[in-house]
Amino acid sequence: MLAGQPVVILRDNVERIGGNEAQKSNIMAAKAIAEAVRTTLGPRGMDKMMVSQSGGDVVITNDGATILHEMAVEHPAAKLVIEVAETQDNEVGDGTTTATIFIGGLMEQAEALLNRKVHPTIIANGYRLGMQKALEIIDAQVIKTDGKDREMLIKVAGTAVTGKSIEDVKETITGIVVDAVLAVAQENEDGTYRVDEDDVQIKTMVGDSMEDAELLRGFLLDKTRVQHSMPKRLEGAKIAMLSQPLEVTKTQVKSKIKITSAEQMEAFSEQENETLRSIAAAVVASGANTLFCGKGISDAVQFYLAKENVIAIQDVPDSDMKKLARAVGATIVNKPEELTEDMLGEAGLIEEMKDITITRITECKNPQTVSILLKGTSQVFVDELERGVYDAVRVVMDAMEDGEFLVGGAAIDTELMMKIAEFAATQEGRTQLAIEAFARMFEIIPATLAENSGFDQIDKIVALKTAHAKGENHTGLDVFSGEIVDMYAEGVIEPARVKRQAIMSATETAALIIRVDDMMISKNASQMGM
Numbered sequence: 446m447l448a449g450q451p452v453v454i455l456r457d458n459v460e461r462i463g464g465n466e467a468q469k470s471n472i473m474a475a476k477a478i479a480e481a482v483r484t485t486l487g488p489r490g491m492d493k494m495m496v497s498q499s500g501g502d503v504v505i506t507n508d509g510a511t512i513l514h515e516m517a518v519e520h521p522a523a524k525l526v527i528e529v530a531e532t533q534d535n536e537v538g539d540g541t542t543t544a545t546i547f548i549g550g551l552m553e554q555a556e557a558l559l560n561r562k563v564h565p566t567i568i569a570n571g572y573r574l575g576m577q578k579a580l581e582i583i584d585a586q587v588i589k590t591d592g593k594d595r596e597m598l599i600k601v602a603g604t605a606v607t608g609k610s611i612e613d614v615k616e617t618i619t620g621i622v623v624d625a626v627l628a629v630a631q632e633n634e635d636g637t638y639r640v641d642e643d644d645v646q647i648k649t650m651v652g653d654s655m656e657d658a659e660l661l662r663g664f665l666l667d668k669t670r671v672q673h674s675m676p677k678r679l680e681g682a683k684i685a686m687l688s689q690p691l692e693v694t695k696t697q698v699k700s701k702i703k704i705t706s707a708e709q710m711e712a713f714s715e716q717e718n719e720t721l722r723s724i725a726a727a728v729v730a731s732g733a734n735t736l737f738c739g740k741g742i743s744d745a746v747q748f749y750l751a752k753e754n755v756i757a758i759q760d761v762p763d764s765d766m767k768k769l770a771r772a773v774g775a776t777i778v779n780k781p782e783e784l785t786e787d788m789l790g791e792a793g794l795i796e797e798m799k800d801i802t803i804t805r806i807t808e809c810k811n812p813q814t815v816s817i818l819l820k821g822t823s824q825v826f827v828d829e830l831e832r833g834v835y836d837a838v839r840v841v842m843d844a845m846e847d848g849e850f851l852v853g854g855a856a857i858d859t860e861l862m863m864k865i866a867e868f869a870a871t872q873e874g875r876t877q878l879a880i881e882a883f884a885r886m887f888e889i890i891p892a893t894l895a896e897n898s899g900f901d902q903i904d905k906i907v908a909l910k911t912a913h914a915k916g917e918n919h920t921g922l923d924v925f926s927g928e929i930v931d932m933y934a935e936g937v938i939e940p941a942r943v944k945r946q947a948i949m950s951a952t953e954t955a956a957l958i959i960r961v962d963d964m965m966i967s968k969n970a971s972q973m974g975m
Contacts, residue, residue, distance in 0.1 A: 471552075471959070476549045478527065479550070481513075482541075485507040485512065486897060487894045503825060506829050507609065509545060525958065529548065538839020538842070538843065543890070543943075544950050547951030550885075551572065554883070555959045567875050568956075580948070582861055586851060586852075587941045588850045588933075590848055593638065601844045603936065609833035611830050611833040611834065614656050617658060621817055626842055627845075640842040642838075644815065646817065647817050647831055648803065649830065649831050650818065651821060655821050659817070659818045660815060661817075662807055662808075663806050664768070664772045664807075665803050666806065668804060669802050670757060670797065675750070682791065682795045683733050686737045687737070688740070688778070688779055689740055691781065692741065725746050727781035728755065731781075731786060733789055736756070769806065773806065773810050773811070774809075774810035775788065792807065852921065852933045852937065856937075883952075891921075897924070898925070900922075905927070919932055
């Protein structure tokens with residue numbers, strides 16, 4: 446009120462939540478998202494089933510990124526947590542569940558500190574100091590080897606797929622994944638390696654069992670020739686790639702053609718056929734015997750290409766067109782008239798695979814491209830296999846590029862928990878409380894692994910702390926036996942990049958959220974019930 450008159454600051458459709466209520470709302474949302482994926486952590490984690498309301502599509506998975514992507518959330522803090530998980534997946538390919546659980550743990554610790562009247566800025570500062578110390582500890586704990594250490598890469602891939610549906614054929618799949626990444630890795634001048642994610646394709650088919658997974662040198666395309674009269678197999682392929690449809694181009698403006706006699710109709714039809722024949726002739730004249738088109742190919746053009754024994758495949762997705770062009774060394778052009786011999790790609794063999802709608806392009810000009818073909822008995826199962834293999838491929842790429850590894854099974858988390866707690870004792874003021882809270886956050890990983898495996902959380906955490914206090918920093922929890930064992934000897938290894946990214950993204954997000962003390966949420970008419 447001002448001079449007895451109300452002053453309107455916010456519009457009617459804006460809801461304002463301030464003070465402790467805003468903080469509690471954000472903390473609750475982050476904890477709820479973390480709790481949703483917590484039971485999926487570890488080799489003995491559970492799966493989630495998600496069913497879409499519109500089409501009734503079913504997704505069964507324990508992949509954190511997929512679960513969070515499928516969740517329909519409204520709360521802004523929850524959306525922020527999901528965005529962090531998606532960034533984790535995009536950057537390093539794994540560790541999404543860990544990052545989400547870390548955020549939930551940090552928010553839970555922040556809630557206790559706020560109840561003790563510790564200011565949010567002090568908490569955020571303590572968290573950042575704890576993060577810096579955690580990264581220093583990781584740097585001291587990393588195991589460094591040559592990036593192409595196949596034995597270590599096999600362990601990394603095995604750790605990534607353990608607990609997923611593909612675990613039954615772990616030895617086969619890990620070998621395929623590591624061989625695929627090794628095949629496309631390129632060495633830098635300084636002796637390190639770089640891997641382009643696009644060089645490793647993952648394709649799936651329903652049929653046969655998952656033991657029949659294959660590693661194929663070359664490119665797999667989920668399309669086949671447009672006409673059965675075209676060759677099924679062609680050696681020495683010269684490949685043309687077009688982005689526009691091969692048909693008579695429609696005019697940009699509305700127009701009409703008035704035909705008054707049969708002769709005119711015949712002439713019009715002949716002219717159209719001649720245009721289509723010239724399109725096919727332009728492809729053949731360039732020296733191409735194979736054509737990949739990003740759009741449709743008219744029936745007449747298909748017929749003329751088939752007469753010249755040219756293999757033509759239409760409606761190739763844009764992403765596949767770009768990857769294929771890179772593999773075979775072709776240039777994608779708009780019109781067939783623009784094709785020249787130097788724009789054509791080369792492949793030693795193009796063939797249609799038996800019983801499935803896949804064309805295989807091998808002996809490519811750029812031999813870096815490899816494809817992993819996964820098989821399974823149902824589409825739901827095959828999709829989960831693909832997610833597991835994708836995670837394995839990405840972590841092997843990370844490990845090869847960095848050559849830095851950490852021991853899993855909660856070993857590194859226990860070490861971080863204890864070392865950061867020691868560091869907290871060296872700090873002054875209330876910041877010490879925030880760093881101690883940051884250290885306790887790491888306890889959530891061994892606790893969750895123990896809970897998901899049916900063991901007592903307190904007993905296992907105490908046993909882990911005792912072992913690490915004796916300097917056994919590679920000891921972790923064997924989730925199958927419940928014993929505290931040397932995880933390095935067990936081969937439970939993960940790339941250091943995954944843990945670093947999870948800690949940094951979780952800390953920065955938690956520090957951002959806890960400093961929010963006011964939320965103004967605009968609502969549209971439908972939400973207001975208008």
